[in-house]
Structure formats: C-alpha cells, structure tokens
Amino acid sequence: xxxxxxxxxxxMLLMSLFSACGGxxxxxxxxxxxxxxxxxxxxxxxxxxxxxxxxxxYKTYESNEQMYSVLRxxxxxxxxVIPSDYMISRLINEDMLAELNFDNIPNYSLIDESLKNMDYxxxxxxxxxxxxxxxxxxxxxxxxxEVDSWSALxxxxxxxxxxxFDNSRDAMGIALKYLGYSMNTTDREELGxxxxxxxxxxxxxxxxxxxxxxxxxxxGEAAIGPYYAGDYLIMREANPNLKFCIPEEGSxxxxxxxxxxxxxxxxxxxxxxxxxxxxxxxxxxxxxxIGYTSPNIEVEALIEGDETVMSVMYPSxxxxxxxxxxVSLPQETLDYYDSIWVKLKS
Amino acid sequence: xxxxACSQKGTKAFCLSGARKIKTFFKRHQKQSFxxxxxxxxxIFVVIPIILIGVYAFxxxxxxxxRNFAGMASYAPVFGRSLWLAFLATAICLFIGYPVAxxxxxxxxxxxxxxxxxxxxxxxxxxxxxxxxxxxLLENTGLIxxxxxxxxxxxxxxxxxxxxxxYIPIDHFQMIxxxxxxxxxxxxxxxxxxxxxxxxxxxxxxPFVIEAAQDLGANRPTVFRxxxxxxxxxxxxxxxxxxxxxxxxxxxxxxxxxxGTDMLLxxxxxxxxxxxAYNPHLGSxxxxxxxxxxxxxxxxxxxxxxxxxxxxLM
Amino acid sequence: MTRKYKNPVGNxxxxxxxxxLYLPIVVLIVFSFNKTKSRTIWSGFTLDWYRELFTDSTIMxxxxxxxxxxxxxxxxxxxxxxxxxxxxxxxxxxxxxxLLTINNIPVINADIITGVSLSLLFVSAxxxxxxxxxxxxxxxxxxxxxIPYIILSVMPKLYQxxRNLFEAAQDLGCTWFQTxxxxxxxxxxxxxxxxxIIAFTMSVDDFVISYFTAGSSVQxxxxxxxxxxxxxxxxxxxxxxTLLFAVVxxxxxxxxxxxxxxxxxxxxxxxxxxxx
Numbered sequence: 042x043x044x045x046x047x048x049x050x051x052x053m054l055l056m057s058l059f060s061a062c063g064g065x066x067x068x069x070x071x072x073x074x075x076x077x078x079x080x081x082x083x084x085x086x087x088x089x090x091x092x093x094x095x096x097x098x099y100k101t102y103e104s105n106e107q108m109y110s111v112l113r114x115x116x117x118x119x120x121x122v123i124p125s126d127y128m129i130s131r132l133i134n135e136d137m138l139a140e141l142n143f144d145n146i147p148n149y150s151l152i153d154e155s156l157k158n159m160d161y162x163x164x165x166x167x168x169x170x171x172x173x174x175x176x177x178x179x180x181x182x183x184x185x186x187e188v189d190s191w192s193a194l195x196x197x198x199x200x201x202x203x204x205x206f207d208n209s210r211d212a213m214g215i216a217l218k219y220l221g222y223s224m225n226t227t228d229r230e231e232l233g234x235x236x237x238x239x240x241x242x243x244x245x246x247x248x249x250x251x252x253x254x255x256x257x258x259x260x261g262e263a264a265i266g267p268y269y270a271g272d273y274l275i276m277r278e279a280n281p282n283l284k285f286c287i288p289e290e291g292s293x294x295x296x297x298x299x300x301x302x303x304x305x306x307x308x309x310x311x312x313x314x315x316x317x318x319x320x321x322x323x324x325x326x327x328x329x330x331i332g333y334t335s336p337n338i339e340v341e342a343l344i345e346g347d348e349t350v351m352s353v354m355y356p357s358x359x360x361x362x363x364x365x366x367x368v369s370l371p372q373e374t375l376d377y378y379d380s381i382w383v384k385l386k387s
Numbered sequence: 388x389x390x391x392a393c394s395q396k397g398t399k400a401f402c403l404s405g406a407r408k409i410k411t412f413f414k415r416h417q418k419q420s421f422x423x424x425x426x427x428x429x430x431i432f433v434v435i436p437i438i439l440i441g442v443y444a445f446x447x448x449x450x451x452x453x454r455n456f457a458g459m460a461s462y463a464p465v466f467g468r469s470l471w472l473a474f475l476a477t478a479i480c481l482f483i484g485y486p487v488a489x490x491x492x493x494x495x496x497x498x499x500x501x502x503x504x505x506x507x508x509x510x511x512x513x514x515x516x517x518x519x520x521x522x523x524l525l526e527n528t529g530l531i532x533x534x535x536x537x538x539x540x541x542x543x544x545x546x547x548x549x550x551x552x553x554y555i556p557i558d559h560f561q562m563i564x565x566x567x568x569x570x571x572x573x574x575x576x577x578x579x580x581x582x583x584x585x586x587x588x589x590x591x592x593x594p595f596v597i598e599a600a601q602d603l604g605a606n607r608p609t610v611f612r613x614x615x616x617x618x619x620x621x622x623x624x625x626x627x628x629x630x631x632x633x634x635x636x637x638x639x640x641x642x643x644x645x646x647g648t649d650m651l652l653x654x655x656x657x658x659x660x661x662x663x664a665y666n667p668h669l670g671s672x673x674x675x676x677x678x679x680x681x682x683x684x685x686x687x688x689x690x691x692x693x694x695x696x697x698x699x700l701m
Numbered sequence: 702m703t704r705k706y707k708n709p710v711g712n713x714x715x716x717x718x719x720x721x722l723y724l725p726i727v728v729l730i731v732f733s734f735n736k737t738k739s740r741t742i743w744s745g746f747t748l749d750w751y752r753e754l755f756t757d758s759t760i761m762x763x764x765x766x767x768x769x770x771x772x773x774x775x776x777x778x779x780x781x782x783x784x785x786x787x788x789x790x791x792x793x794x795x796x797x798x799x800l801l802t803i804n805n806i807p808v809i810n811a812d813i814i815t816g817v818s819l820s821l822l823f824v825s826a827x828x829x830x831x832x833x834x835x836x837x838x839x840x841x842x843x844x845x846x847x848i849p850y851i852i853l854s855v856m857p858k859l860y861q862x863x864r865n866l867f868e869a870a871q872d873l874g875c876t877w878f879q880t881x882x883x884x885x886x887x888x889x890x891x892x893x894x895x896x897x898i899i900a901f902t903m904s905v906d907d908f909v910i911s912y913f914t915a916g917s918s919v920q921x922x923x924x925x926x927x928x929x930x931x932x933x934x935x936x937x938x939x940x941x942x943t944l945l946f947a948v949v950x951x952x953x954x955x956x957x958x959x960x961x962x963x964x965x966x967x968x969x970x971x972x973x974x975x976x977x
Contacts, residue, residue: 073917073918075917078928078931078932079932079933098917098918100917100920101928101932103663103931104663106662106663106664106665107661107662107663109665110660110661110662110663110664110665111661111917113665114660114661114665114667114820114824115824115827115828116820116823116824116827116828116833116834116838116916117833117834117916117917118833118835118916118917118918119917201527201561207647207663208663209663209664243648246646246648247564247646248564248646248647248648249646249647249648250647251931252931252932252933253930253931253932255932255933256740256933256934260526260528260739260740260741261528262526262527262528262529379664379665379666380458380664382663382664383462383655383658383659383664384461386647386648386649386650386654386658387461387462387464387465387649387650387655418787418788418790418791418877418881419788419789419791419792419796420788421784421785421787421788421791422784422785422786422787422788422789422792422800423788424781424784424785425781425782425784425785425788425848426785426800428781428844428845428848429800429803429804431822432819432822432841432842432845433803433806433807433845434803435822436815436818436819436821436822437806437818439818439821439822439825440814440817440818440821443821483714483718486710486711486714487711487714487715487718489708489711490708490710490711490712490714490715491715493708493711500957502715502719504953504957505719505722506718506719506722508946508949508950508953509722509723509726510902510906511902511945511946511949512726512729512942512945512946513906513908513922513923513926513942514906514908515908515923515926515927515930516729516926516938516939516942517725517726517729518725519930519934520725520726520728520729521725522740523725523728523732523740523741524724524725524728526741528741529741530728530741533741575721575722575725578718578721578722579722582718628809632809632810632811633811633812635811636811636812636813636814638813638909639908639909639927643930653811653813656813656814656817657813660817660820660913661912661913667821670817671817671821674813674814674817674818677811677814678810678811678814681809681810681811685809
C-alpha cells in the first residue's frame with residue numbers, strides 16, 4: 042500500500058512538474074494582463090499569442106476598487122491594467138502608471154479624437170481607451186413593468202427582485218443621480234443623503250453583485266438591476282425578455298482604458314498587447330463579443346446588429362447629454378466612500 | 388491504510404487531542420537539533436506574520452495610532468452576526484453530529500469504515516463547488532422550489548389561505564440570501580469535522596467500562612450520561628473548535644449563499660485586503676480582535692473540558 | 702462497541718446526514734452532463750463539457766499548479782516535520798511545550814488570518830528583497846500550514862516507541878544516523894504516511910490561504926473556481942470535479958477491496974493454522 046501511494050504521488054509530481062515547465066515556455070516572453078471579468082473575447086488572446094509568440098498571463102478583477110486593493114497590497118506583477126476613467130486618474134495621482142511610448146502603439150491614431158485628452162488623463166500620456174459605454178437598468182418588463190427611472194431600484198414593490206452594484210462608486214453614483222446631485226459631488230451632506238438612501242434600499246435588495254448579475258438576470262432569479270450597457274446585449278441573448286434603459290435622471294458614461302503599471306517588467310510586450318487590442322479588426326471582434334463600444338473610429342461600420350444593439354452601443358446625443366463621467370475624487374472623499382461602503386454592508 | 392485515507396480530515400481533530408495528551412517523555416538525546424530548522428521556519432513564517440498583523444493594527448500611514456480600533460464599535464453588528472451564525476452552525480452540527488457519530492460507532496467495524504468513508508468522500512469535491520451547488524438548490528427559481536411547485540405545494544398553501552383577504556399568494560420559498568442559507572452552508576461544509584473527532588473518541592471507550600456500568604445496574608440513559616458522554620467530551624471540544632473557527636471566519640459561504648448584503652467577519656477582513664475598500668491597517672485590527680475572540684472562546688471551552696464532569700452534564 | 706442496543710433514531714439521522722451531504726454533489730455531477738449552461742434546468746445529455754475541459758488552458762494550468770504545490774508542499778513538510786518531531790521529542794519539556802503551542806497556531810488559527818498574515822510578510826519582504834508573490838510564496842504558505850499536521854501525527858507514534866530500541870540499536874553499533882534511518886523512521890512510518898496524506902488533502906482543498914499568497918502569476922484550481930463563481934460558472938468546472946471525485950472514489954474502492962481480500966486471506970490462514 043505504501044509503495045502504491047508513493048509511486049502514485051511521484052508519478053503525479055513528475056507529470057505536474059513536467060507540464061508546468063513545458064507550459065511556461067514561450068519564445069518572446071510574457072505579458073501580464075489584469076482586466077475586468079467577462080470583458081474580453083478570449084480568442085483574441087490566443088490570436089495575440091500565436092501572432093507574436095508572447096505568452097499572456099490573463100487575470101481578472103471584479104471592480105475598479107478591487108483592482109486598486111490588489112495593486113496597492115503589492116507583490117503582484119501585472120503589466121497591463123484596464124481600469125475606468127476615475128480610477129485611472131487616481132492611479133496617475135498616486136504615481137502608479139508608466140508613461141506609454143506611443144511609437145509602439147501606432148493603432149492609437151484610430152482612436153476617436155473625442156476620447157483623447159479626457160479629464161482623467163489630460164495630456165494623454167498614460168492610457169489608450171479600450172472600450173466605453175453607459176450604465177443603465179436591465180430589467181424584465183413582465184415582472185417589474187416598464188422602467189424609465191432609477192426609482193425602480195428603490196421601489197419596495199420590487200422587493201427581493203432587485204440587484205445592486207457591489208462597488209461603492211457605481212452604487213453611490215446611482216443614489217446621487219436619483220437624488221438629483223452630481224455623481225462627483227464632494228459635499229458631505231449630499232453624500233450622506235445618498236448613503237442613507239442606499240441603507241434604506243438594502244432591505245429590499247436581493248443582493249449586491251458584480252458579474253454574478255449575468256447568471257441572476259438570465260435565469261430570472263432576479264428581475265431588475267443596474268449594470269453596464271454592453272453586458273445587457275450579452276444577457277439578452279440568453280433571456281430575450283430583458284430590456285435596457287438609461288434612466289431619465291441621467292447616468293454614467295465611462296471609458297475603460299489600457300494602462301501600463303510603473304513597475305511593469307514587460308513594458309514593450311504590454312505596448313504590443315495594447316496596440317493589438319486597438320486594431321480595427323480585433324477591436325471590432327472584441328466589441329461584438331462583449332457588447333461594449335469600441336473607441337476605434339473604424340469599428341462602428343463593421344458592427345452588425347439590430348436596432349437595439351446599435352442604440353445600446355452607440356447611444357444618441359440626447360442620452361449622452363444627460364450622462365456624466367466619473368472624475369477622480371479628493372482623498373478625503375475617497376476615504377469617506379470606503380468607510381460608508383464598509384458600513385453599508387455591516 | 389484506507390481508513391486513514393478516508394479519515395484524514397478528521398485526524399486534524401484527533402491529532403489535536405493527541406498532542407494534548409502527550410504527557411510522558413523519554414530521556415533526552417542531542418537529536419533535538421533536528422528541530423532547529425523548523426524552529427527557524429516557525430519564527431519566520433508563523434511568529435513574524437502574526438507580529439506583523441499586530442504592527443499593522445496599531446499603525447496607519449502616519450505611524451503609531453489607536454485609530455484603527457477607535458471606530459470598531461461601528462462593526463459591532465458584523466461581529467455579532469458572525470458570532471451568532473457560527474454559534475448556530477456549531478450547535479446544529481453538534482446536535483446532528485453527536486447522535487450520528489454515536490450511531491456509527493455502534494455498527495460493526497466494516498460498516499463503520501464504509502460510513503466514515505462516505506462521510507469524508509464529499510470533501511474531495513472542492514468546497515466552493517459544493518456550496519455553489521447549494522445555490523442551485525436554494526434559489527427562488529432553484530431545484531427545490533421547482534420541485535415543490537411541481538408537487539403543487541404552493542397551490543396547496545395558497546388554496547388553504549384563500550379565505551384570508553390580506554394573504555398574498557406565493558410561488559416560492561425564500562431560502563437563498565438569508566442568514567439561514569449561510570448557516571446551512573456552514574453546517575454542510577463543517578459537519579464532518581464534528582462527526583469525526585467525536586467518533587474517533589467514542590470508539591476508543593473501553594467496552595468493558597460500559598459493561599461494568601451495566602452490570603452495576605445502570606440503565607441505558609444512565610450509561611450514556613455517566614460514562615459515554617463524559618468520556619467523549621474531548622472529541623466534542625475538538626469538534627466544536629473545528630466547526631466554530633472556520634464558521635466565524637468564512638468569507639466565501641456568506642458571499643455565495645448570503646447575497647453579499649450582510650457581511651461576516653471574514654468578508655470584512657477580505658474586503659480590507661483584496662476587496663473593495665483597501666485598508667490593511669483596519670483589516671489587521673479586525674483580524675487581531677477576531678483572533679482574541681477565538682482564543683477566548685477556546686480557553687473557555689478547554690476550561691469546560693478539564694473541569695468537573697458534572698458541570699458539563701448539567 | 703457493545704451491540705446490545707438497536708438505535709433506529711441514530712441510524713435514521715445517519716441516513717439523512719448522508720443524503721444531506723450528497724444532495725449537492727448529485728446536482729453537481731448531473732449538471733456536468735447538461736446540454737446548456739443552466740444550473741437548474743435540464744435540457745439534454747452531452748459530454749461536450751468534458752471534451753472542452755481538456756482544451757481549457759486556465760483550468761488545466763491551475764490543476765497542474767494545484768497538484769505541484771500540493772505534492773511538493775506535502776513532501777517537503779513531511780521531511781521537515783518528521784525531523785522536527787524527532788527533535789521536539791528529544792527536547793526538554795520546558796522547551797517543548799511552548800514550541801508545540803506555536804506549532805499549533807496555524808492549525809487553530811482561522812485560515813483567513815494565516816493567509817492575511819503571510820501575505821503581509823511576503824509583501825513586505827518582497828518589497829525589500831525585490832520579489833513578487835508567486836509559486837514560491839504559495840509553496841512556502843502550503844508548507845507552513847502542512848508541517849503542524851505532520852508533527853501532530855508523528856509525535857504520538859514517537860511516544861509509542863520502545864525506548865530500549867534506541868539503546869539496542871546503539872549497543873549494536875549503529876551511528877545516530879543509522880539509528881534514525883534504520884530504526885526510528887520505519888517504526889514511525891504509519892504516522893508519517895498519515896501526516897503526508899492529511900497534508901496533501903489540506904493543500905488540495907485549500908482556497909483561503911492560496912488566495913492571499915499566490916499573487917498574480919499562479920492560480921490554484923480552488924482560485925480558478927472562486928473566480929468563476931464571481932462570474933458565470935461553466936459546467937466545465939463541474940466536469941473536472943466529477944472526474945476528480947471519480948478518481949478518488951475508484952482509488953478508495955481499489956484500496957478497500959485489496960484490504961478486504963488481504964484480511965480474508967489472513968483470516969483463512971489463521972483458520973488453517975488453528976485447524977492444525
């Protein structure tokens with residue numbers, strides 16, 4: 042028996058070590074990518090690997106805040122991260138990003154001019170837009186009726202069927218917008234009011250979720266929840282009853298952009314990756330797969346989709362006019378966000 | 388060999404009580420130097436990390452501070468909820484686990500072996516997946532509610548209440564995203580940790596002791612109360628520790644089955660390190676308090692174990 | 702034990718407990734053969750998830766990482782732990798007791814605290830010495846929480862040793878190394894093997910400590926599964942669990958049959974001997 046166990050263990054060890062070594066080798070090095078979950082067409086990674094010979098170590102996070110924690114905790118070696126606008130400015134302020142060498146990113150010229158030199162990176166030294174989109178409500182009209190306002194998320198009639206963002210910035214943003222304030226307010230009273238609203242809402246929620254919302258809305262486990270517009274297009278494929286709206290109070294428009302971390306060990310490979318993802322063909326395939334809007338100006342013409350797809354991906358001027366972008370908040374307000382978020386959930 | 392293979396999880400508890408029992412010792416030789424590498428290892432990877440938690444708990448970016456503990460009162464609900472749910476889970480595990488361990492110990496050796504193996508086998512499926520499978524069972528549109536609807540249970544309940552004008556018809560039982568679901572997840576995951584140590588202690592009770600008690604005229608409840616229970620107490624204490632500690636510190640079960648609205652201590656700590664509100668200093672302070680609570684609970688437990696048997700039997 | 706009482710209530714509870722333990726596993730296995738990704742609606746039989754499993758590099762790589770770290774971690778812990786146990790055994794009691802208390806810390810401490818405290822150490826040491834979390838830190842963490850189990854299962858065996866063994870061995874001219882290698886180790890082997898198996902299982906099953914110490918470059922199977930539960934879980938993960946479960950089940954059945962056969966043969970031998 043001992044011999045049996047011993048030989049089994051050594052066999053498994055040999056196998057695992059052999060394959061572990063065999064798998065890690067790649068002729069042109071490595072790039073470590075840290076992206077949102079459900080936010081890439083994985084075939085593109087395979088394509089990148091076979092075209093360049095660079096191995097991609099791809100990991101995902103749930104929210105900007107979680108990504109920030111992991112980076113701040115340290116001990117990790119990511120090269121490319123893809124945070125949203127407000128988080129990019131926070132990372133820039135805290136000196137965590139490296140300046141990009143745009144000579145290595147020729148596809149940057151294809152990026153929509155209106156998405157360059159944004160507030161979060163005014164001189165455009167650190168970031169290349171990955172995707173952009175809006176936040177809206179995804180709902181099943183058969184269960185919660187037609188929705189055109191954030192109030193549906195705070196309505197006790199929908200109790201037990203509502204999902205809410207599991208990150209402080211998006212959740213507070215919605216509460217602030219519903220109350221008619223700016224999503225970027227630093228006014229303690231306004232923030233306090235929004236926090237009180239979220240506390241009230243907690244009792245009628247089914248849960249705080251991020252990407253688990255896919256599963257819950259697709260199966261009909263929940264009937265309404267705010268999420269990113271692109272993901273609605275994916276959920277709709279599994280559950281055609283779902284509808285999407287940008288509430289009349291206005292919403293958030295975001296840009297997620299690719300950045301390279303200051304301590305990146307594979308900066309050139311990272312730039313190659315960024316350039317690859319920005320290419321027209323790749324960005325179109327990616328956009329089509331994840332439902333978010335590509336910043337590449339040539340992509341819109343390539344997207345094939347019905348009216349809903351186009352209206353969700355490329356919202357009208359009127360809708361964009363009522364949407365607001367997140368900006369980086371002062372440290373004091375950020376601390377406040379962290380503390381109320383812990384309090385809300387405790 | 389196979390018994391070991393299947394009872395390895397339980398040996399954790401068994402070893403605990405084994406180490407406690409080590410009383411006698413032999414003459415010493417110079418071979419104690421064999422332990423030096425491990426003593427170094429412990430110093431670096433056990434002692435220093437715990438000291439680091441202490442250091443983080445009493446500092447912030449500026450330097451020494453008590454600030455991390457100052458706001459602790461606002462987390463009292465989390466502490467209360469965690470302790471309460473872990474207490475419930477431990478109590479349920481004990482009430483299920485003890486009779487089961489006893490029943491198993493009364494079977495013949497062969498079926499004991501098979502039963503213990505059956506109890507351990509689920510452990511070989513990753514606990515995250517087993518918990519996730521509970522999610523499929525408990526959801527509002529999950530398998531249990533579907534089965535009940537198929538059997539017409541909800542129709543029956545609705546028709547029974549049809550006379551009541553304020554009654555709202557139901558089409559499911561709310562099971563997921565409740566405290567009950569979290570307790571169920573804890574009981575499910577840690578029940579074997581309760582059964583194993585109790586079983587391993589009960590089978591070691593000398594059958595002659597029980598026969599002697601019977602010969603002296605003790606009836607069945609008396610034998611249990613005066614002989615089996617006191618002698619199995621060390622297993623019960625190991626079991627309680629092994630269920631309570633992971634229950635009070637879990638952060639996965641509450642995330643999967645609790646809906647993420649009400650945090651437990653584990654969630655709170657995880658959130659400060661790798662979650663949505665980075666603050667390792669606060670996280671360390673909470674960890675430190677949690678450690679203190681666990682040590683306190685365990686020392687109370689051990690006092691019970693070593694104290695008069697009568698005190699426990701009451 | 703005395704078999705004088707019938708225990709219908711206890712037996713019934715045992716049955717219910719087993720149903721309770723296996724219900725989600727049945728669900729998990731059944732839905733690994735489901736045609737769609739749904740976790741609750743059955744829509745037809747397929748083996749596609751098993752086929753896709755072997756081409757999913759994330760799952761396969763994390764399975765390799767899990768096996769590598771569990772086996773290496775358990776082996777190293779067994780070697781270090783066995784020698785440490787012998788050392789502790791030879792130590793003055795006043796030294797041994799506090800050391801054994803420290804040894805018990807990782808066993809009793811909540812996993813999350815072990816994980817967090819080790820990650821604090823690795824991150825601060827890494828910042829000074831210039832390394833990142835990775836396979837190395839993951840392995841160290843696994844060894845650290847494994848050694849106590851080795852010591853706790855080897856120590857009782859050492860106490861059961863006949864102390865005359867040492868003297869006899871040395872009287873017969875054994876060097877200290879030979880005493881250890883030829884006399885002590887074989888005697889305590891059951892404890893060592895038992896500890897090794899516990900350590901291996903703890904490593905395979907661990908999620909929390911790995912989660913805090915693995916960093917960005919490696920990922921264990923548990924971590925992959927956790928990441929999946931935060932998104933949309935794929936039945937592929939049900940498939941790999943079913944396979945692992947089947948492997949363990951088959952191993953256990955083989956071992957049990959072998960033992961049963963050996964026991965039978967032994968009993969037969971005894972009978973024959975007695976008959977003569």
